[in-house]
Amino acid sequence: MDPVQVLRNFYLLASTLLVSFNVVPSLQQRFLKYGARATKVKDEHGKPIQEPESNSRLSKLMDLVASFGVPHSWFTHFYIASVASSVFWAIQVARKGLVFRFLAELHLDNSVNEPSMAIDQVVLVWTLMAIQGCRRLYECITLTKPTTSKMGAVAYLLGLVFYLAMGVVVWVEGIPSILANDISFQSLATMIQPSVKTAIGVPLFLLGTIAQNTCHTYLASLKKYSLPEEGLFRGIISPHYTSECVIYLGLAIAGAPPGQPLNKTIATVVFFEAINLGITAESTRAWYSEKFGAKSIEGNDFGCRIHAQETWMEGYAAQSRN
16 A cells, blocks of 8 residues: 555544544533633523433443543644654655665556655655754743643644654655665755745745744633733634644645645645634634634634644643643
């Protein structure tokens, strides 16, 4: 089975499941809401809807799965996994190690005839993803404090898989170029070939990175469960989520093979992020409206939402002041 198709199908399937969970109230309440946003579903009069009890095996199984939680501070594990995955695959790709060769053979034996990323694109996109992982790990370490809040075990596992898989996503469409070239520190300088795609993708990545870091730093300075009202938050509900989407869009453009506007595999990641972050941004909007009043968020857009159900009202605002 082609690892390129496996990764694309994974992100598309995950996106479909998120949408499905979000439109079914019982699943939404069990798996997509926790912490500050774990409020009951309400009717048109604002009263909580009491869901009928179910003794079915499926309902009991879902309740059991939903009951498992992990400390919200474990969110840091996502970025440890991201950095570790980047380092592991850098070594595998540069040395054409055993695991890389296994995936490369699967790709060559099962792939359709698609253009390959250039070798300089592989190095560039890997570098940008490594920067993203290191920055987010640094933010988790420096901007958060211990908290007693929990996150769902399902969300936690999805987040780990997401970041571990990203270590492969950034180079998997460049397997033919990797096999045809040797990657070394001495050759890196000659590999960098400026192009229109890098001229668009890299600035987008940097713009999203700077905007997200600014938002995270601001959120960390807020009092617990207060309403963000400065900077990008004046016009967007969750600009840090929007920034996340911009970051991955930049990667998709910078890593696009010849003749393609986007790297298709990274594009499925962008799609997943837009769905995932959008669902959480919508929940955040509803929470703001309930706690601070609908007028407090009038004129704001939705923005986008993280990987694995990141709640910055719980993550940064709450953790930094608990």
